[in-house]
Amino acid sequence: MGDTGAAAATSPEEQHPQKAFGWAARDSSGVLSPFPFSRRQGPPYYPMCFADLPLFLLYDSFFRATGDDDVKLKILYCGICHSDLHSIKNEWQNTIYPIVPGHEIVGVVTEVGRNVQNFKVGDKVGVGCMVDSCRTCDSCNQGFENYCPKWVLTYNSIHSDGTVTYGGYSDVMVVNKDFVIRFPDNLPMDKGAPLLCAGITVYSPMKYFGLNEPGKHLGVAGLGGLGHVAVKFGKALGLKVTVISTSPNKKKEAIERLGADAFLVSRDPEQMKAAAGTMDGIIDTVSATHPVAPLLSLLKVQGKMILVGAPEKPLEVPAFCLIGGGKSLAGSCIGGIRDTQEMIDLAGKHNITAEIEIISFDYLNKAIERLAKNDVKYRFVIDVANGSGGGVAHC
Amino acid sequence: MGDTGAAAATSPEEQHPQKAFGWAARDSSGVLSPFPFSRRQGPPYYPMCFADLPLFQLYDSFFRATGDDDVKMKILYCGICHSDLHSIKNEWQNAMYPIVPGHEIVGVVTEVGRNVDNFKVGDNAGVGCMVDSCRTCDSCEQGFENYCSKSVLTYNSIHSDGTVTYGGYSDMMVVNKDFVIRLPHNLPLDKAAPLLCAGITVYSPMKYFGLNEPGKHLGVAGLGGLGHVAVKFGKALGLKVTVISTSPNKKKEAIERLGADAFLVSRDPEQMKAAAGTMDGIIDTVSATHPVAPLLSLLKVQGKMILVGAPEKPLEVPAFCLIGGGKSLAGSNIGGIRDTQEMIDLAGKHNITAEIEIISFDYLNKAMERLAKNDVKYRFVIDVANSSSAA
CATH class of the missing domain: 3.90.180.10 (Medium-chain alcohol dehydrogenases, catalytic domain)
Incomplete structure (x- = not known):
């Protein structure tokens, strides 16, 4: 225990x-x-x-x-x-x-x-x-409770x-x-x-690393729970969004359903080479062990790649991949409360679910x-x- | 040819x-x-x-x-x-x-x-x-x-x-x-x-990553041509500067001659543990292959470590070392002309050589x-x- x-x-x-x-x-x-x-x-x-x-009283x-x-609640x-x-x-x-x-x-x-004072009975939260x-x-103090050692x-x-x-x-x-x-009134609660x-995990680094400015080019590596939400936030923020995936069969879904602008098969050296040096930032959601050097090559100079998925084995990072173009490889862990509110408000505004x-x-x-x-x-x-019918529900 | x-x-x-x-x-x-x-x-x-x-x-x-x-x-x-x-x-x-x-x-x-x-x-x-x-x-x-x-x-x-x-x-x-x-x-x-x-190579990332604000704590890994200049610029900018080195015998030199505030022997786990989470940034000038995870542990949350020396072999970077504290591992390659002029003017002002x-x-x-x-x-x-x- x-x-x-x-x-x-x-x-x-x-x-x-x-x-x-x-x-x-x-x-x-x-x-x-x-x-x-x-x-x-x-x-x-x-x-x-x-x-x-x-x-x-x-x-x-x-x-x-x-x-x-x-x-x-x-x-x-x-x-x-x-x-x-x-x-x-x-x-x-x-685990306890x-x-x-x-x-x-x-x-x-x-x-x-x-x-x-900020909530009352009946509010959606x-x-x-x-x-x-x-x-x-x-x-x-800076709104990053997610990095508080006593969280x-x-x-x-x-x-x-x-x-x-x-x-x-x-x-309860x-x-x-x-x-x-x-919680915004217009957002469906289940999909929200x-x-x-997942939303704040991708939104927080986009904001912190300046990848929230319209016109910037965001790469989203991995198209799962985190990645598909990153695509939606990227598009809502006016970015060009390219999905980077090992699975060519996700292309249609990424572009037609999720609204990505482009799709890169990470295992295709030709495609990767053609896209080299084009991205302002990459949100790397992949939690399986994967090579990061090819992803770093996609970044523009001074571009930033942010890990939000954590592979078990250490990543192999050739130093020259970072030094040559002044690039950064960063990590990010969820996000602060203020940013979470901002994220969900943005989702409400753009109907992101x-x-x-x-x-x-x-x-x-x-x-599971x-x-x-x-x-x-x-x-x-x-x-x-x-669905809690396994027992007696209390309110 | x-x-x-x-x-x-x-x-x-x-x-x-x-x-x-x-x-x-x-x-x-x-x-x-x-x-x-x-x-x-x-x-x-x-x-x-x-x-x-x-x-x-x-x-x-x-x-x-x-x-x-x-x-x-x-x-x-x-x-x-x-x-x-x-x-x-x-x-x-x-x-x-x-x-x-x-x-x-x-x-x-x-x-x-x-x-x-x-x-x-x-x-x-x-x-x-x-x-x-x-x-x-x-x-x-x-x-x-x-x-x-x-x-x-x-x-x-x-x-x-x-x-x-x-x-x-x-x-x-x-x-x-x-x-x-x-x-x-x-x-x-x-x-x-x-x-x-050497000067612009360490000054440029200090400026770009916000490690030039008085009171911040800068780590300088490696005390060679780049490192010793990084210490001097750090002190001129009003930072607390800690040298991180494998050689305990560089301590006196680092502190007494170059003006560093503290000295950490990177091979001493006790010292490294005691300094964990204390640095706003680290300029890593070491070009020999070296473990980066212990250096990353010295960073505060959202701290930044910048590589300016390039080891030949890929660095091994455990993802959780970056994710847990929202840290960055970056690279930097010399600096721009405007920053070079700024650097040398600062050197003139503070007699940095x-x-x-x-x-x-x-x-x-x-x-x-x-x-x-x-x-x-x-x-x-x-x-x-x-x-x-x-x-």
């Missing part, structure tokens, strides 16, 4: 008073099964002086279930990210079982704490990969109260207001869910199996509200 | 009318020996209408030796860069023999073309790694001539007239005015020479041997004016 801190003292069912129901993996087989647990509640509130408060102080700064949809797969199988050697995955969460607000951070470090991930992470966090494969969630994303992780296959919890383990074989176009999304 | 274009048609002595004398390598042994050659002259100038010109200008039109946009200079000092060694031994498989190396050149202007307003006879001037570029591409327009695909290097490159360029291991040079650098009066010319390559060992041409081949063994602190500089008498 590792150092789960206070979490080990009581069972997940007993830690908090707000009952929840989800699906969890219990061991590295990664098999998910129904899992009753609990979500946190706010501490009782004792005003400095009771006499100062009108009666209804006094009542509220003691009986409002949700913490002062928390938002409680009923989860409607949750996307299945590749990280979920890695986590439930303990492939990163840091039982684990409830899911960090592409959308739902509806059902209660708000007394300090919450989203939660991504993080639920808290230190709020004081340089990264937090709290949405699942498989230890919260400041010592309990383990549980993700979105569940019916309680999240600090600063980590709740306002994957943007909370993920291409999804919707499933119920009954199909969850099968979906298919995901391991990359057999999905392009993201599974769990229909939580209509 | 390769595709030397028009250069092959006539001998180097005959191509141009301005006689020059230098030292050249003739083959991949890399041995340098005296080499008479020639530098270019401007084409005769025919005014639209002779009647429009006063007589003295008419005379000038026909007889001024230096091209309209050119600066002619007497070379006084030239630094010896590691690239010179690679080039004369044809280690990059692109040497055009005979090759006259040298791209850390300082001297005095002896003649200027009619369009040259920014230099006059007697001015101290410098020439770095480039002598021309296309001037129209995006890189040129942004002041990054160093990334122009048509940039003409100071030696072993083909100029627009088809001739091969010859570098600073020689007594005189003719260079387009836009690629001549003004040298601050207070800088000693011999010690300033290496800045024209290279640590050098001065030699004459007689010692040139021996110096090359020693350089190959890294046996120099930190840069050889040829005293051209006082030693070219072997002619």
Whole structure:
């Protein structure tokens, strides 16, 4: 179980008073099964002086279930990210079982704490990969909570109260207001869910590295859950977008359905040579081991290639591929909360959604199996509200 | 000889009318020996209408030796860069023999073309790694001539007239005015020479990647010709500078002589661990194959490590070392002309010079041997004016 801190003292069912129901993996087989647990509640509130408060507030102080700064939401949809797969199988050697995955969460607000002004009951909201951070470090101050050393991930992470966090494969969630994303009214919630992780993962580096200026030429390496969203954001931002893939048969899809301007088969040296030195930047979403030198050759001078997929083996990078043209090979890990809001607002404006296959919890383990074989176009999304029938749903 | 274009048609002595004398390598042994050659002259100038010109200008039109946009200079000092060694031994498989190396050149202007307003006879001037570029591409327009695909290097490159360029291991040079650098009066010319390559090579990425803001923490990996200059520029810019080296015995020198704030032995895991996540950027000057993951671990989140030395074998870069903290591994290749002028002006302001060992041409081949063994602190500089008498 590792150092789960206070979490080990009581069972997940007993830690908090707000009952929840989800699906969890219990061991590295990664098999998910129904899992009753609990979500946190706010501490009782004792005003400095009771006499100062009108009666209804006094009542509220003691009986409002949700913490002062928390938002409680009923989860409607949750996307299945590749990280979920890695986590439930303990492939990163840091899994705390039982684990409830899911960090592409959308739902509806059902209660708000007394300090919450930016959300009200009934609002559509989203939660991504993080639920808290230190709020004081340089990264937090600059809006990059994703690089805060004390960030709290949405699942498989230890919260400041010592309990383990549980993700979105569940019916209800309680999240600090600063980590709740306002969801645009016009976006379909099921297709919007994957943007909370896949969307921000590609949008953040596009913004940070200046690849969001109209007319620039963006390469997108790999056309999966991340890549297909990168193409859509690239086009919405007015870029020329070229998909780089090992599979020639993805060309039609990339251009006709996703709107890419061009398609390069990375295994075709002729095509690659013809495109050398043409791209301002590349978002490399490929998580299988792959040669990066041919991709770097596609960059213009001072171009930037950003890794968002993490192959297990070290990449082989010839130094002259970077030095000759003053190029950069960078990495990027999701994105900050402010950028996440900006990303989803942009998605709302341009009607950007993920291409999804919707499933119920009954199909969850099968979906995970298919995901391991990359057999999905392009993201599974769990229909939580209509598919949690393995147990009794609570609100 | 390769595709030397028009250069092959006539001998180097005959191509141009301005006689020059230098030292050249003739083959991949890399041995340098005296080499008479020639530098270019401007084409005769025919005014639209002779009647429009006063007589003295008419005379000038026909007889001024230096091209309209050119600066002619007497070379006084030239630094010896590691690239010179690679080039004369044809280690990059692109040497055009005979090759006259040298791209850390300082001297005095002896003649200027009619369009040259920014230099006059007697001015101290410098020439770095480039002598021309296309001037129209995006890189040129942004002041990054160093990334122009048509940039003409100071030696072993083909100029627009088809001739091969010859570098600073020689007594005189003719260079387009836009690629001549003004040298601050207070800088000693011999010690300033290496800045024209080593200086700009470290200064350009510091500027481009925002590592020039006071208070930032810069790591300098490797303490050779490039590294020792990086330390000095870092301190002049108000940075905290930590030298990262495999050699513990360089610590005293790094801190006491060069002014570094701290010293890290890269082979000491304890020291490296203690310094993890503390640096805004690292200039990696190491050209031997070396592990980069430990260096990347020294960076703060969103930190940048810039390679300016090029190991032969590919670097092994674990993706998570970059992704976890949003870090960048970049490369940088010298710098643009505007930045070179800015760099040397900054050097003048803060009295930044290279640590050098001065030699004459007689010692040139021996110096090359020693350089190959890294046996120099930190840069050889040829005293051209006082030693070219072997002619």
